[in-house]
Amino acid sequence: MKRVLTLSLAVLALTAFVSAGAITLDVKEHTLANGMKILMITKPGVPRVVCHIYYKVGSINERPGITGTAHVHEHLMFKGTKMMGVTDFEKDTAIDRQIDEVVSQIYREKYWKSDGDPAKIAELQKKADELIAAEKAYIIKDDLWGLYMKNGGTGLNASTSQESTGYYVTLPSNKIELQMLLESDRMQSAYFREFYSENDVIMEERRLSENSPGYFFSEQVNAAFFAASPYHWDVIGWMDDLKKMTKADLIEFHNRYYVPNNAVAIYVGDLDLEKTIAMAEQYFGRIPKGPDIEPIRTYEPPQYGEKRMYGEGPAPTSVQIMFHTPWAGQPDVAPLTVLAGILGAGGGPGGPGGPRGGGGTGRLDKILVQEKQLAVNASAFNRAQWYVGAFQFSASPRLDKGVEPEDLEREIWAEIEKIKKDGVTDDEIQKIKNRSEANFIRSLASTAGLAGSVGRAELNRGWKSILSDLEDIKKVTNDDIKRVAAAYFVKDNSLTSIYTRKMGR
């Protein structure tokens, strides 16, 4: 039965027109009755629209035992719904339940017991394989993905971070309704078929990371730096948790976090605002509001003691010094960001052949790479996340000159002490202010980039925080820089990691 939408009078679209200096960011906002936020940015040009949907959930919403769930769940969101990916929902469901039951018995035998019976496991596995083969008759493979591609979908993907999860497609401007239908459908009726083979895929994804030189060490460094908060584990999760993950974990996760009041949809491109709002009301508006969601509880406690780690393996020899810093939105973030820019502009590895022009004007590069010629590269970076922050110095020594990582560590500390005492120059501060503004302007050119930064910002502190962060940077003074350097760059607040190239894992 057709239901005709009778929104007779008006839907209120709030136009937030915010400017930084002379530049405006014109975002139209609309909030559905169920709490879901719809953001729109019109950008005439080619007839295409970037359609992204972001959920306020990531790996920080996991707990030990279910690490990796947010990311596994993101993969399973492509495995169909009641409407998509299946020819006969009832018959498929009947088999799917049997598979879950058999696999649950395997898990109990394999993981709950120290002396599980291999013969019983093999017998159950055979049964599971038969059921999985039988279910294939009812599955339409990658139905949603195929439908998007057939309709000219590009930029088709999804990603999970520590704090958010996004689902992306860019469509011809006459086909936005397809995204509204498919995304509202999987928000409310996702059905996690093919869970067990997809979990194997994700373990392969983790192995790919493991084969990236230096991965194991950096995973351990991260875990040591973030000791208590859920930033302790990587988004991909620990291998043990992936092996033992159950479908029940995913269903619980979905029901809690995949609700309209925890989501933001953003559309950027050649848009008709009225039609877009009407479609959002029609498709996303039909989903009931979910319960309110509690933010994470465990922040990172003070460290009260220097940490040091040593590792070796098949990656370049390097040193890193990390300090805990405030999370996004705190007053000290802007001076730390400016300081990172001053220290670290350019100077990264730059691929074979050294620096690729431009950049390289950061203090660390100038002093350690160019003047003293002690490092191959040297950089600094401040990362203010939703609930934690980290300021990181990194450098790789000139082995041909017999430089050791510890030599670079001493050099970095000497530079830190200089900044605590004398600060930086006015020109250096102005350079970062100019660059921040120019980078902001450049970021407005990419529709997909804009959708990503505005959509994600909305989930945490509201999209206008992009502009207020820029304004905060413009206010930074040399005294601010000296103050934050003294406050955060102390040994008790640091983790130093030294990595040496050796063959092996």
Added chain:
Amino acid sequence: MKKIFSLIFGVCVLVLASGLAQIQKPGDLKYPVLKYDPPDPKAFRTVLAGGLRAYVQEDHSLPAVNISALVNFGSLYVPEGMEGLDSLLSGALIRGGTKTREGTAVEERIDFLGGLLNFTVGERTSSLTLSVLSKDLDEGLALFFDVLMNPEFREEPFALAKARAIEQLRQANDQPGGILSREYEKILYGTHALTRRAMKKTYENITSADLKAVHSQYFVPKNIILTASGDFVKADLAAKINTFIRAWKGKDVKIPVFSKAFPTPEPGVYFIQKPINQGYISLGHLGLEDTDPDYPAVQVMNFILGGGSFTSRITTKVRSNEGLSYNQGSRFTTRWGFPGTFAGYVQTKSSTVGYAISLIEAEFDRIRKEQVSDAEMDTAVNYFIDSFSSQFEMPQGTMNAFANLEMQGKPMDYYKTYRDKIKAVTKAKVLDVAQKFIRPEKTVIMIVGDFEPCNKGGEKWAGPLEKLGKLHRINLIDPMTGAEIK
């Protein structure tokens, strides 16, 4: 000037009830007609002083300007024995300074303005790119053309670039994916300018005078196409640029000629040892040039075989059905003036290396034996047609695409005729190009991984790897010493 204010006003949007019926399934959706014509290169082409060709587009949406010089010079043109010269050129063109400016002064100034100035060298083309706010255009142009026309390659920054490049050679055999793509090309193209690589000793051969020589040989107006887009008036920009380039001449350019004869490698398994927990795999042979009339049909065929992500056969079989891998598929690469490579690819845990290869080989066979389905054709052709406009989203990208067409001597109506060529592909044609461009009897299977567990295999495919073809073990070269790594 406007300052921050928020939530200025609420706009009442009238939503008409008509026409918004609740759709129950995707097949019920009806889309309004959408017509799109790609931009015409002729509308943007201009010739500046001294015959410098340019593609220029005004775009006043943001107060910024992008400029790029596309130079017909790349690593391929570097003489034998001087491999790595391209990397040093990219590291020293800006940082080595100009006749009147220190390199650090150029970098500092651009950085202070919040601009970007980068130089990259590819296989056959190099690009110097500038991005500045429009208020800084004059200063940006002065720096851009000074670097492009008058680089000095001063000794100290040159020596530093060289030392860093040599240090970074230590990483040449770190990444399994990097090793695979380099060694796969080495097998398929053999000993050829396309596959020569920098070593410590080749870097040591290069002097700053060599960079100057290359610059004066190739960086001349006739060998460059300029592109520009952004917040300017076209005639004003042309006048400004002409003041910089009026006196710029340069001798005739002679582009080296290369052999297109490549060896026929012995089919079989080529194994490179690395103690990792997966095998990184490519299997295939040389492909075709993108100027080949069969190329549009090959694109459609490859989309169905392994290029169309989750809609493709290899992804369905290897990833979706079996859970063997995260990355898998097939690709036909392209390169200017030479056939590209064809490869099925996958990365999978050591015990399923043989099984994954066998599944990909089965798909190579199937697409050569049976016509693809109507549904597969429909998805592939619609994808190419409906996603076509996406490549023109960024004005600078469009200008660069036109410049590349002209530089490579491709037809300037390439984009105008593209969709018709895709529409003309039939199922019979897909079968035809599959048989012509996928050749199992020539297939080289290259694996980077841990030999013992890969060779042993697993439940669904037991080793040895020799079941897939004659086994060759390859030792890598240490670029620091030039010696084989045993």
